Amino acid sequence: MKLNKNIFGWMAYDFANSSFTTIIVTVVYSVYFKSVVVGDRGDGSFLWGLAIAISMLLVAITAPVFGAVADYSRAKKKFLFYSTYLSVIFTCLLGFVGPGSIFTGMLFFILANFGFHSAIVFYDSFLPEIATPKEFGRVSGFGWAFGYLGGLLSLVFALLLVNAKKTTWVFPMVGVYYGLFAIITFVLLKEFKRESKRTNYFKIAYKRISSSFSSIRSFKDLGTFLLSYFLYNDAIATAIGFTMIYGQERYGMTSAESIKVFIFAQLTSILGAFIFGFIADKIGHKKTLSICLLIWLSVIVWAFLSPSKKDYYVVILLAGFAIGSTQANSRAMLASLTPQSKNAEFFGFYTVTGRMSAIIGPILFGLVSKWTGNIKYSILTVIPFFLIGLVVLQLVNESRGQTNAQKWVSEDVDN
Numbered sequence: 330m331k332l333n334k335n336i337f338g339w340m341a342y343d344f345a346n347s348s349f350t351t352i353i354v355t356v357v358y359s360v361y362f363k364s365v366v367v368g369d370r371g372d373g374s375f376l377w378g379l380a381i382a383i384s385m386l387l388v389a390i391t392a393p394v395f396g397a398v399a400d401y402s403r404a405k406k407k408f409l410f411y412s413t414y415l416s417v418i419f420t421c422l423l424g425f426v427g428p429g430s431i432f433t434g435m436l437f438f439i440l441a442n443f444g445f446h447s448a449i450v451f452y453d454s455f456l457p458e459i460a461t462p463k464e465f466g467r468v469s470g471f472g473w474a475f476g477y478l479g480g481l482l483s484l485v486f487a488l489l490l491v492n493a494k495k496t497t498w499v500f501p502m503v504g505v506y507y508g509l510f511a512i513i514t515f516v517l518l519k520e521f522k523r524e525s526k527r528t529n530y531f532k533i534a535y536k537r538i539s540s541s542f543s544s545i546r547s548f549k550d551l552g553t554f555l556l557s558y559f560l561y562n563d564a565i566a567t568a569i570g571f572t573m574i575y576g577q578e579r580y581g582m583t584s585a586e587s588i589k590v591f592i593f594a595q596l597t598s599i600l601g602a603f604i605f606g607f608i609a610d611k612i613g614h615k616k617t618l619s620i621c622l623l624i625w626l627s628v629i630v631w632a633f634l635s636p637s638k639k640d641y642y643v644v645i646l647l648a649g650f651a652i653g654s655t656q657a658n659s660r661a662m663l664a665s666l667t668p669q670s671k672n673a674e675f676f677g678f679y680t681v682t683g684r685m686s687a688i689i690g691p692i693l694f695g696l697v698s699k700w701t702g703n704i705k706y707s708i709l710t711v712i713p714f715f716l717i718g719l720v721v722l723q724l725v726n727e728s729r730g731q732t733n734a735q736k737w738v739s740e741d742v743d744n
Contacts, residue, residue, distance in 0.1 A: 334517045334518075334519075335458075335459045335517070335518055335519055336459050336460065336468060337517060338513060338514050338516070338517025338518035338519075339452075339455055339456070339459050339468075339472065339514065339518050340468075340471060340472045340475045340476075341475070341510060341511075341513035341514045341517065342409075342452050342511060342513075342514040342518075343472045343473060343475050343476030343479065344475050344476055344478060344479030344510055344513075345479060345506070345507050345508075345509075345510035345511040345513070345514065346413075346416075346445060346448070346449075346452075346476070346479075346507055346511070347476040347477060347479040347480035347483070348479060348480060348482075348483035348503045348506045348507050349416065349420060349441070349445050349503060349507050350445070350480075350569070351480035351483060351484060351591065351595070352480075352483055352484065352487050352499060352503050353420060353423070353438070353441065353442075353500065353503055354381075354442070354569060354570055355569050355570070355572055355573060355591070356484070356487070356572075356573050356584075356587050356588055356591050357487060357491070357496070357499050357500075357573075357584060357587070357588070358423060358438065358499075358500060359377060359570060359571070359573055359574055360573050360574055360577050360584060360587065361496060361584075362376075362377055362380075362426075362434050362435075362438070363376075363377055363574055363577075363578075364577065365427075365428055366426060366427070366428060366429070366430055366431055366434040367431055368428060368429070371699070372695075372699055373574075374571070374574060374578075374694070374695045374698040374699065374704065374707070375692075375695035375696060375698065375699045376431065376435065376695070377570070377571075377574065377691070377695065378570070378571075378691035378692045378693075378694055378695030378696075379435075379691075379692060379695065380435040380438050380439055380442075381442065381566070381570050381687065381691040382687070382688040382689075382691050382692050383435075383439050384438070384439040384440075384442035384443045384446070385442075385446065385566075385684035385685070385687040385688050386684070386685075386688050387439070387443045388443055388446045388447055388450075388681075388684040389681045389684040389685045389688070391447065392447065392450050392681050392684065393681055394535075395408055395447065395450060395451075396450050396451075396454070396675075399450075399451055399454075403520065403521075405451045405454060405455065405520055406451070406515070406518065406520045408447075408450075408451045409448055409451040409452055409514075409515075410515060412444050412445075412447040412448035412450075412451065413444065413448045413507070413508070413511050414444075414508060415440065415441075415443070415444030415447075416440075416441045416442070416443075416444030416445040416448065416504075416507065417444075417504045417505075417507050417508040417511075418441075418504070419437045419438075419440040419441035419444065419504075420441045420500060420501070420503055420504035420507065421500065421501040421504035421505065422437045422441075423437050423438065423441065423500035423501075423504075424497045424498060424499075424500040424501040425497075426497075426500075427497075446684060453660055453663075453664075453679070455518065455520075456468065456469060456660065456661070456664045457664045457667065457669050458520075458521050458669075459518075463610065464610075465610075465661040465664045465665055467606045467607065467610055468661075469606065469657045469658070469660045469661040469664070470602045470603060470605060470606020470607070470609070470653075470654075470657040470658075470661070471602070471603070471606060472657070473598070473602035473606075473653045473656060473657040474598075474599045474602040474603050474606075474653065477595045477596075477598040477599040477602065477653060478595075478599060479510065480595050480598075481592060481595040481596070481599075483502075483503060483506050484588055484591055484592045484595065485592070486499075486502055486506070487499045487502065487503075487588055488585065488588045488589065488592070490502060491584050491585050491588060492585060496584065545675075547733070548666065548668075548730065548733055548734065549730075550666060550725045550726050550727065550729055550730030550733070551663075551666040551667065551675070551730055551733075551734070553721060553724050553725045554662060554663070554666060554722070554725050554730070555663075555679065555682045556682075556721050557718045557719075557721040557722040557724075557725065558659060558663075558679070558682055558683060558686075558718070559682045559683070559685065559686045559718075560686065560714045560715075560717050560718030560721060561622055561625070561655075561714060561715055561718030561719065561722075562659070562682070562683045562686045562687065562718075563686035563687060563689055563690040563711070563714045563718075564625065564629075564690060564711035564712075564714040564715045564718070565625070565652065565655065565656075566683070566686065566687035566690055566691065567687075567690030567691050567693075567694050567710070567711050568625075568628075568629070568648065568711060569652070570691050570694075571691070571694055571704075571707070572645065572648070573587045573591075574704070575632070575704055575707075575708065576638075576641055576645070578704045579641075579704055579705055580637070580638040580641055581638070582638060582641075586638075590642050590645050590646075591645065591649075593646055593649075594645050594646055594648065594649030595649065596649075597646045597647070597649035597650040597653075598649040598650065598652055598653035599653065600650060600653075601649070601650040601651060601652070601653040601654040602653035602654055602657050604654070605617050605620075605621065605653075605654030605657065605658060606654075606657055606658075606661075608620075609657075609658050609661060613727050614658050614661055614662035614665065614727065615662070615722060615723075615725055615727045617654070617658050618655065618658050618659065618662065618722060619719060619722060619723070621651055621654045621655040621658065622655070622715055622718065622719045622722070623719070624647065624650065624651040625648075625651050625655065625715055626712065626715050626716070626719075627647070628644055628647050628648045628651060629708060629709075629711055629712055629715065630712075631643075631644050631647070632644045632708050633705065633708050633709060662727075663675070663679050665727075665730075665731050665734070666727075666730040666731060666733075666734050667734055668734050668735075686714075690710070690711060690714065693710045694707045694708075694710055694711070695707075697709075697710055
């Protein structure tokens with residue numbers, strides 16, 4: 330793999346946006362929202378899960394349209410820019426959310442998370458343009474690893490602010506961090522220029538989406554993979570959103586403790602992304618993902634059985650190792666099964682699949698916590714999704730799917 334401007338610019342976006350998912354979704358804002366904004370009402374976990382679900386539903390509704398429009402108008406980079414800075418603005422505004430501001434705290438997070446995940450549609454779809462199929466695993470893995478370095482650096486800044494009793498300053502810091510480092514991507518990453526024309530993009534988008542529902546039937550293995558991803562991503566999204574809430578409620582972890590252990594988890598994530606990136610290029614994405622999902626199952630069982638805070642620290646480190654490799658290989662596998670002319674559109678479906686699944690898990694987790702009064706039992710809700718997702722993944726014929734994607738010739742559905 331040759332590191333050129335395009336690849337480095339693409340990876341720089343992972344470096345920038347990891348600060349959001351690390352600090353806002355997982356480590357600091359999630360706990361701040363439950364313990365400070367909601368307080369002692371008793372439904373903090375449910376409201377947090379609801380906020381995640383609403384933002385994911387919005388992405389699921391809009392991603393196929395935006396993806397098709399971006400493909401047809403050759404404007405992926407422009408859409409990436411708008412989505413990024415929507416997230417940046419509302420992330421900064423989280424600094425104004427205080428105790429009792431439940432509606433505002435949910436609204437600002439929903440819009441920030443919507444922008445973040447919408448941007449991922451366009452960002453991911455650049456992968457087949459900057460790398461060859463043989464490089465997907467390594468480039469995707471290196472991107473995630475570089476991203477975790479970005480998350481690590483942002484955690485250091487967050488720890489300094491938390492120790493200085495300036496927790497609300499953490500959120501605008503993340504917004505500025507995300508926005509500044511994303512500039513590297515917009516300067517270096519070049520979009521492949523093709524002829525475009527002025528038209529009713531939303532009408533074209535509807536036609537292309539309808540065509541995609543029909544044409545995806547020609548890609549049996551891609552469809553099977555998306556079903557598997559729908560299932561196991563539900564569990565992963567839930568685990569990410571509730572990792573530190575679980576630690577705070579069950580073991581009494583403080584914000585400073587959460588940040589410190591997550592700093593080490595970033596290092597295991599980097600290690601996992603690197604190692605499994607090479608493994609995927611050797612044995613294939615399917616086998617590599619299967620190994621990752623088995624690790625995830627071990628993580629969930631261990632989290633349920635962990636008797637102490639120290640044991641839970643080890644669980645988080647192992648989860649970090651699994652998450653980097655799972656996400657990197659999921660993205661690379663999709664790229665290998667997708668026809669190049671449908672990149673943004675099918676990556677939009679990939680996003681819809683992931684975000685639709687992320688609607689179910691967080692709400693289910695929050696409801697079980699509310700009904701039982703014990704968050705320990707909520708963690709068990711993700712096991713069936715991991716297990717069934719692993720079984721469905723075994724039905725994918727990876728080599729056949731890659732061959733079909735390479736041979737497929739798109740038709741102009743607008744004619």
